[in-house]
Each structure stands twice: as structure tokens, then as C-alpha cells.
Amino acid sequence: MTADPGETPAGTGVGTADLTLDAKVATAEVPPELLAQSLGQYMRASWLRVRGGNAGVLPVLLAIAVVAIGFQIANSKFLGAQNLVNLFEQSTIYMLLAIAEIFALLLGEIDLSVGLVMGLSSVVVAELVQPAGANWPWWAAIIAALVASSAFGAIQGTLVARLKMPSFIVTLGGLLILEGVAIIVLGGSLVGIGNGGFINEVYLYNIFWGTFSPVAGWILLVVLVGAAGTGLWLRDARKRHRGLEAAPRSLTAMKIVLMAVAGIAVVAICNVNRAHAGTIEGVPFIIPIVLAVLVASTALLQRTRFGRYVYAIGGNPEAARRAGVRLPVVRTWGFILSGLISGIAGVLFASWQVSLTTNIIKAANSYVLLAVAAAVIGGTSLFGGRGKTIHGVLGGLVIGGIYNGLYLLGVSSQWIDVVVAGVLLAAAVIDVLSRRGAPGRT
Amino acid sequence: MTADHGESPAGTAGAGTADPTLDAKVAEADVPPEILAQSLGQYMRASWLRIRSGNSGVLPVVLAIVIVAIVFEVITPEHAFLRPSNLVYIFGLSTVYMILAIAETVVLLLAEVDLSVGAVALIGGSIAFKLVQQPGPNWPWWAAVLASLACCAGIGALQGALTALLRIPSFVVTLGGFLLFSGILIVILGGADSTVSLNTAVPNQNVIYDMVQGLITPVIGWVILAVVVVAVGASQWRRSTARRRRGLVAPPLGLTAIRIALVAIVGAAVVIICSVNRGSSLKTVEGIPWVIPIVLVVLGAWTLALQRTRFGRYIYAIGGNQEAARRAGVSLPKIRIWAFALCSATAALGGILLGSFFYGEYSTNTADPGQLVLYTVAAAVIGGVSLFGGRGKAIHGVLGGLLIGGIAYGVSLLNLGSLSTPLQYILPGGVLLVAVLIDAQSRRGAGA
Numbered sequence: 001m002t003a004d005p006g007e008t009p010a011g012t013g014v015g016t017a018d019l020t021l022d023a024k025v026a027t028a029e030v031p032p033e034l035l036a037q038s039l040g041q042y043m044r045a046s047w048l049r050v051r052g053g054n055a056g057v058l059p060v061l062l063a064i065a066v067v068a069i070g071f072q073i074a075n076s077k078f079l080g081a082q083n084l085v086n087l088f089e090q091s092t093i094y095m096l097l098a099i100a101e102i103f104a105l106l107l108g109e110i111d112l113s114v115g116l117v118m119g120l121s122s123v124v125v126a127e128l129v130q131p132a133g134a135n136w137p138w139w140a141a142i143i144a145a146l147v148a149s150s151a152f153g154a155i156q157g158t159l160v161a162r163l164k165m166p167s168f169i170v171t172l173g174g175l176l177i178l179e180g181v182a183i184i185v186l187g188g189s190l191v192g193i194g195n196g197g198f199i200n201e202v203y204l205y206n207i208f209w210g211t212f213s214p215v216a217g218w219i220l221l222v223v224l225v226g227a228a229g230t231g232l233w234l235r236d237a238r239k240r241h242r243g244l245e246a247a248p249r250s251l252t253a254m255k256i257v258l259m260a261v262a263g264i265a266v267v268a269i270c271n272v273n274r275a276h277a278g279t280i281e282g283v284p285f286i287i288p289i290v291l292a293v294l295v296a297s298t299a300l301l302q303r304t305r306f307g308r309y310v311y312a313i314g315g316n317p318e319a320a321r322r323a324g325v326r327l328p329v330v331r332t333w334g335f336i337l338s339g340l341i342s343g344i345a346g347v348l349f350a351s352w353q354v355s356l357t358t359n360i361i362k363a364a365n366s367y368v369l370l371a372v373a374a375a376v377i378g379g380t381s382l383f384g385g386r387g388k389t390i391h392g393v394l395g396g397l398v399i400g401g402i403y404n405g406l407y408l409l410g411v412s413s414q415w416i417d418v419v420v421a422g423v424l425l426a427a428a429v430i431d432v433l434s435r436r437g438a439p440g441r442t
Numbered sequence: 443m444t445a446d447h448g449e450s451p452a453g454t455a456g457a458g459t460a461d462p463t464l465d466a467k468v469a470e471a472d473v474p475p476e477i478l479a480q481s482l483g484q485y486m487r488a489s490w491l492r493i494r495s496g497n498s499g500v501l502p503v504v505l506a507i508v509i510v511a512i513v514f515e516v517i518t519p520e521h522a523f524l525r526p527s528n529l530v531y532i533f534g535l536s537t538v539y540m541i542l543a544i545a546e547t548v549v550l551l552l553a554e555v556d557l558s559v560g561a562v563a564l565i566g567g568s569i570a571f572k573l574v575q576q577p578g579p580n581w582p583w584w585a586a587v588l589a590s591l592a593c594c595a596g597i598g599a600l601q602g603a604l605t606a607l608l609r610i611p612s613f614v615v616t617l618g619g620f621l622l623f624s625g626i627l628i629v630i631l632g633g634a635d636s637t638v639s640l641n642t643a644v645p646n647q648n649v650i651y652d653m654v655q656g657l658i659t660p661v662i663g664w665v666i667l668a669v670v671v672v673a674v675g676a677s678q679w680r681r682s683t684a685r686r687r688r689g690l691v692a693p694p695l696g697l698t699a700i701r702i703a704l705v706a707i708v709g710a711a712v713v714i715i716c717s718v719n720r721g722s723s724l725k726t727v728e729g730i731p732w733v734i735p736i737v738l739v740v741l742g743a744w745t746l747a748l749q750r751t752r753f754g755r756y757i758y759a760i761g762g763n764q765e766a767a768r769r770a771g772v773s774l775p776k777i778r779i780w781a782f783a784l785c786s787a788t789a790a791l792g793g794i795l796l797g798s799f800f801y802g803e804y805s806t807n808t809a810d811p812g813q814l815v816l817y818t819v820a821a822a823v824i825g826g827v828s829l830f831g832g833r834g835k836a837i838h839g840v841l842g843g844l845l846i847g848g849i850a851y852g853v854s855l856l857n858l859g860s861l862s863t864p865l866q867y868i869l870p871g872g873v874l875l876v877a878v879l880i881d882a883q884s885r886r887g888a889g890a
């Protein structure tokens with residue numbers, strides 16, 4: 001299980017360096033895989049990081065486990081295949097909006113307009129495919145909605161970044177304006193995409209409600225896991241080959257196996273027939289869509305210069321500026337991306353709701369606070385520089401799970417809000433306390 | 443019009459020679475002009491310099507209100523905007539924003555934010571309405587109001603404690619509070635579709651109904667106005683003469699006189715407008731709605747608390763520089779908890795008035811708590827309160843709330859059909875952005 005000593009960089013002997021290594025990892029916040037040489041070491045280093053207040057996704061994973069076990073005990077349908085797919089469908093919008101919000105939060109800003117950017121995007125896409133109206137092809141309507149959302153993000157970002165207006169106010173004003181604009185675009189009436197006779201409406205409808213056939217699901221899984229596994233393995237191998245610090249081979253293998261197991265579980269669950277009558281089975285399109293947004297945003301934030309600049313600005317804007325980062329450019333792009341991802345959520349929202357009314361647009365606003373809640377529950381800091389987009393996905397899953405579970409138990413919606421509030425406060429308290437316990441931080 | 447030089451404090455030389463340095467000093471040091479000015483002319487010049495240096499106080503929002511009034515008067519059909527009946531209605535409509543914006547201002551001054559004011563206000567209102575129900579608790583109205591304020595103060599203290607003691611960001615605490623109390627609100631109302639309404643035939647319930655809907659007869663209105671003007675005038679006059687006698691700096695006498703005259707003129711205008719018969723030929727409706735003195739009392743109380751008490755000074759100190767305040771011996775947790783508690787209690791009053799404005803009915807459709815809090819923050823910021831603490835007054839909340847209410851009602855008068863609803867969102871949003879843009883630019887121009 002130990003790595004090949006011949007390829008480890010000089011200076012970190014496995015046996016002797018253990019204690020100092022652990023201490024180093026805990027204080028310096030270095031990802032454990034950078035210093036660990038074996039799986040056991042990696043585990044110990046990770047545990048120290050968690051104890052040091054840098055718990056990452058652990059608390060939210062625990063929360064998901066508690067939610068799952070608790071509701072399963074209360075109602076045995078909760079973890080049934082039908083309900084799990086349901087639950088994911090309910091969580092999708094929270095997940096995407098939370099990812100959008102995280103782009104603003106990482107910069108130390110806030111975007112209160114994500115809910116209504118989503119609202120605008122959904123109305124635009126639905127109006128543009130109306131056969132009696134614009135009658136655009138579905139893909140052109142989606143592109144138009146995404147362009148509109150990104151453009152709105154660009155305007156807000158410019159006001160924040162160039163004119164130094166507080167993002168709280170800019171996006172508060174932005175959401176009020178958007179609410180009006182969305183209602184104007186809606187034309188004061190109802191717009192639907194549920195007419196099966198029009199091919200463009202059918203395509204839009206299927207974005208949320210469509211599924212892969214079971215066989216296609218398995219093929220997709222094999223392709224995805226194969227590609228991701230090969231990529232991961234090659235990257236680590238290349239690093240080792242060049243004498244860089246890399247994760248131990250056993251860890252890489254374990255990651256790939258874990259990915260495959262999770263994927264198989266998802267596909268197996270989705271392939272169960274979940275219809276009361278007839279057949280509904282297969283992986284819903286929204287799962288790969290959310291996955292694609294997650295992977296793309298993670299890659300952007302963790303592997304590009306832009307991502308590093310985002311974290312740098314969130315951590316210390318003045319230091320970033322002196323290091324030569326052009327703050328206005330990065331900040332504006334942060335808001336553009338937030339708008340873009342909210343726009344994607346909007347396309348899904350239109351497809352999910354099937355028909356949109358003024359009241360639904362107004363209700364879109366309430367998603368913003370839940371999106372912030374999802375991000376914070378997932379482990380993203382409100383003060384910038386700390387968080388990943390996976391936090392948004394996991395936090396969104398917690399909120400969706402609570403809504404779904406309580407609904408299943410017949411609890412009325414007001415109590416659901418109460419429970420979500422409790423989880424949010426608990427997440428904040430855990431965050432504050434764990435940071436307090438951390439050495440060298442306040 | 444110049445002040446009596448014999449009574450001016452030593453050290454500030456005669457008005458003629460010290461002018462340029464004085465002006466510069468005032469502009470730089472953010473000192474209220476009345477502290478250094480010795481004559482009315484000097485005071486005006488000092489005020490102008492303060493405005494130019496980005497410290498414009500209520501001036502922008504007052505200008506905005508004037509512009510909004512003129513524009514709507516011109517473009518509304520039959521030039522109906524400034525009719526007495528509409529003005530009185532606008533005040534009623536704006537009341538909830540005014541009161542909530544005052545409450546929010548207190549928290550904003552600490553450089554915190556309270557996202558739960560909307561939900562807390564609705565809880566406060568529904569508690570009071572529930573407690574006076576006749577088949578039911580049937581509490582006297584004052585006890586119901588007090589209980590509602592106390593409950594909400596408790597809610598505020600709880601949120602304040604989480605923020606102040608555990609240092610969880612107030613944004614998160616009150617975001618959680620918003621969700622929590624939006625849920626509890628529906629529980630208090632008794633389900634998503636229930637309505638709690640006041641029976642105006644029962645005198646006890648009618649008192650709460652009358653808080654916004656009830657009227658003071660014109661004669662009593664004039665009497666109250668006279669009492670208020672005399673009281674304000676006497677206290678202003680006494681304070682400034684007392685200060686002069688003790689050799690402290692005091693505003694020029696001319697200024698004091700102008701202030702008293704201003705209060706009298708504005709008051710007389712309000713009473714005259716409210717005394718016009720705004721009913722139909724069948725029924726006379728005239729007089730001052732109770733809500734006007736109620737708002738004035740809240741405004742006066744918060745102005746006194748913020749400007750004249752130690753509590754108020756500590757709030758500004760914490761908002762300006764919390765570390766400096768802590769080292770000066772201010773107990774940060776105590777002040778923060780009290781501020782949140784009083785903010786929520788004030789919000790509860792706003793909620794009761796909101797129900798009264800909606801003809802004594804409370805339901806889950808009365809107002810959306812999320813929308814309410816967004817409008818509230820917008821009102822405070824448009825009024826001139828800073829989001830970053832330490833800058834703002836209660837009057838800013840009132841003026842900002844009036845502007846938001848005025849815009850909302852003006853748009854609805856325009857008969858725009860389907861454009862009417864969207865404009866009620868777009869215009870406040872636009873005004874908010876312009877207000878903050880001007881604020882940001884003026885402060886940049888000041889080099890701050």
C-alpha cells in the first residue's frame with residue numbers, strides 16, 4: 001500500500017516524517033493528497049484537517065445521511081426508487097441556483113437576483129418557442145435565454161466591479177427590475193410548453209421530464225466512468241512520472257471505484273419502473289445536466305487561472321490587486337457566470353413547471369434565499385474565498401430532501417420552512433464553532 | 443439674522459474672518475454645521491459644503507419625492523396624483539414601509555442586516571389580531587398590542603443573541619429567521635387559507651381597525667397641531683437658550699426660528715390636506731388619519747433614542763468602528779441584542795398597522811414577507827441609510843418609505859393595464875440603483 005519510494009520527492013521519508021507531516025497538513029491547509037504518501041497517511045491527514053475546522057463536505061454529507069435515515073425510518077417509501085428520482089427533481093433548481101450563488105459568494109459578494117434571473121430566462125425560453133408567437137427552434141430559444149441571463153449578470157457585475165456599488169443593493173435593485181421585466185415578457189398571461197403537437201415545445205418539455213432508455217443509461221455510465229477514470233489515472237501517473245507530488249495509486253483506484261459504484265447505484269435506481277401505471281424508467285436528462293454544470297464549474301474554479309483569481313479576490317482583494325489581478329474583470333465575469341447558470345436553471349424551471357404564470361414568476365424570487373441557504377448548508381462561506389460548487393449540489397440535495405421527506409409525511413409546507421431554517425442555523429453554528437476551534441484562525 | 447456675538451463661545455473668532463477655514467473644517471470633519479456656524483448665512487454655507495462633500499443627508503430623497511410628485515401629477519389622468527384623497531391613501535400605503543424601514547435602519551446602523559423584518563412584522567400583526575378575537579382570547583386592544591410587541595422583541599433578542607454572542611453573520615441568522623417565521627406565521631394564522639379579521643362593531647377590535655382607517659376630526663386636528671408646534675418650539679427654544687447660557691455651542695437663533703416655522707407650515711399643510719372632504723356626495727370623509735400621529739410618534743421616539751441617548755451614541759459608535767467602540771468600553775453584545783430586539787418590536791407595530799390598512803384583515807396573502815423585506819431595505823437605502831453602518835437616521839426610513847409608496851400608488855393610477863404591475867417593481871428598483879449610484883459617486887468625489 002505504500003507508494004514507490006523511488007518516485008517520491010526528496011525530503012519526505014515515509015516513516016519518520018509522519019508526525020510533522022500531520023501537523024504541517026493541519027496548519028497549512030494543504031490538500032492532504034499533496035503531502036501524503038500512502039493511503040493510511042492520507043486518511044490521517046484528512047482527519048486532522050477535519051478536526052482543524054476545515055471539514056469541507058463532511059458535515060453536509062452527515063446531514064444528508066441523517067435526513068435519509070430519519071425519513072426512511074419515518075416512511076419506508078423515502079429511499080424507494082420512485083421517491084429518490086422525485087427528490088432529485090425537486091432539488092435540481094436549488095442545486096443549480098446554489099452553484100450560481102457560489103460564484104458570487106466566493107468573490108465575497110452576494111447575488112440576490114439569481115431567483116429572478118431564472119424567472120426571466122424561463123419566460124424568455126417559453127415565449128420564444130410559442131408557435132403562435134416567435135416560433136423559434138428550441139435550441140435558439142435556449143441560447144437567447146442564456147444570453148439574456150448572462151447579459152443581465154454582466155450589467156450587474158459592471159455596476160459592482162467598476163462603479164463600486166455594493167452587490168447587495170445592485171442585485172436587490174436588479175431583482176426588482178427583473179421581476180417587472182419578466183412579467184412584461186410574459187405579457188400578463190399564461191405561457192405553456194406542454195402542447196405535444198409542437199416539436200419545439202416537446203423538446204423543451206423533455207429537458208426536465210425526459211429520460212434515457214435503461215440501456216442508454218448503462219452505456220452513458222460506462223462511457224463517463226471510463227473517461228473520468230482514465231483521465232484521473234493518467235493525470236496522477238503523469239504527475240508521479242514527472243516527480244511531482246501526487247495522490248497514492250491506491251487512492252486514485254479507490255476514487256475511480258467509488259465513482260463507478262455511485263454511478264451504478266444511480267443508474268440502477270433510475271432504471272426501476274417508477275410509474276403507478278405504465279412505464280416510466282431510465283435516467284432523467286437532468287442528472288447529466290446537473291453533473292455537467294458541476295464538473296464544468298468545478299474545473300473552472302479549481303483548474304484555471306480565473307478560478308485561482310476568484311479565490312484570491314475572495315480571500316483578500318487588496319492582496320490580489322497588488323499581485324496583479326484585475327479585480328473588475330474577474331468580478332464582472334463572476335457575475336456573468338452567476339447569471340449564466342441561473343439562466344440554465346431557468347430553462348429547466350420552464351420545463352419543470354410546464355406552464356408559467358405571473359404568480360410563478362413572483363414565486364421564483366423565493367428561491368434566492370433558499371439558494372443562499374443551500375450554499376451555506378453545503379459549506380460555502382458568506383465571506384468569500386471558501387467553498388466549492390459541489391457544496392451547492394449537496395446543500396441543494398439536503399433542502400430538496402427535507403422538502404420531499406416532510407411532504408411525504410404529510411407535513412404542511414409551513415413546517416417545512418421551519419425545518420429548513422433550523423438546518424441553516426445549525427450549519428452556520430457548526431461553521432462558526434469549527435472555525436473557532438481551528439488553530440491560528442478566529 | 444446674525445447670532446449674538448456676546449454669547450458665542452470663546453475660540454471661534456468673529457464670523458467675517460474665520461469663514462474659509464471654518465467652511466473647510468466643517469466639510470472635512472463631518473461635524474454638523476450648527477456646531478460651528480455662528481450665523482444663519484454661515485450655517486447655509488456650511489450645509490452646502492457638507493452636501494457637496496457627499497454628506498447630503500435627506501436632501502436627495504426629498505428631491506426625489508418632489509420629482510416623483512411633480513411627474514405623477516403631470517402624467518396621471520385628470521392630474522389626480524396630488525388630490526387630498528390620494529395623498530392620504532399614499533400615506534396609509536407607505537406606513538408599513540416607513541415603520542419597517544425605521545426598524546431596519548437601527549440594525550443597518552450597526553452594519554448588520556435583518557432579513558426577517560417582513561416575516562416578524564406579519565407575525566406581530568397576526569398575534570395582535572388573534573388576541574382581540576371575540577370568540578377567542580378577547581384581550582383588550584392595548585394588551586394585545588403590547589403582547590405582540592413583546593413577542594417580537596423576544597424574537598429579535600434571540601436573533602440578536604445568535605449574531606452578537608456566537609458571531610454568526612446576521613445575514614445568515616435572519617435568513618434562517620425569515621424562513622422560520624414565515625412558516626410560523628402560517629401556523630399562527632391557522633393554516634394557509636385562513637383569514638383573521640377584525641369586527642368593527644366591537645369597540646375593542648375597532649380601536650386596532652382605526653389605527654389606520656380611523657380619523658381625527660379637523661378641529662381636533664388643528665388643536666393637536668397647535669400643541670405639537672408649541673411643544674416642539676418650546677423645547678427647541680429652551681434647548682438652544684440653555685446651551686447658550688451655559689456657554690456651549692448652539693445653533694443660530696434664526697435657524698431655530700426657521701425650524702419651528704417649518705414644522706408649523708408642514709403641519710398646517712398636512713392638516714389642511716386631510717381636512718378636505720375626500721368622500722362622495724353621500725358620505726363625508728375628512729380629518730387626519732390616526733396613522734399620521736402614530737408614525738410621527740415612532741419617528742420621534744427613534745430619533746430621540748438614536749440622537750439623544752447613550753444607547754444611540756453607542757449604536758453609531760459600533761457601526762462606525764466596532765473595535766474602537768469595544769476599546770472605549772461599549773458592550774457590543776448588549777447593544778446589538780437590544781438593537782435587534784427593538785427593531786423587531788418596531789416591526790411588529792408596522793405589521794399591526796399593515797393589517798389595519800388592509801381594512802382589518804390578515805391572511806397569508808396580506809403581504810409576502812420576502813417582498814416586504816426587500817422593499818424595506820430598499821426604502822432605508824433610498825432614504826439615505828448606509829449599508830455599512832454608522833450613517834443614517836430614522837427620518838431617512840420614513841422618507842424612503844414614502845417614496846416607495848408614492849411610486850407604487852402613482853403607477854397604479856396610470857391605467858397602464860398589464861404594464862402597471864411590472865412598473866411597480868421596475869421603478870423602485872431603478873430608483874434604488876440611482877440612489878446608490880449617486881451615493882457611491884458623491885463619496886468618491888469627496889475623496890473618501
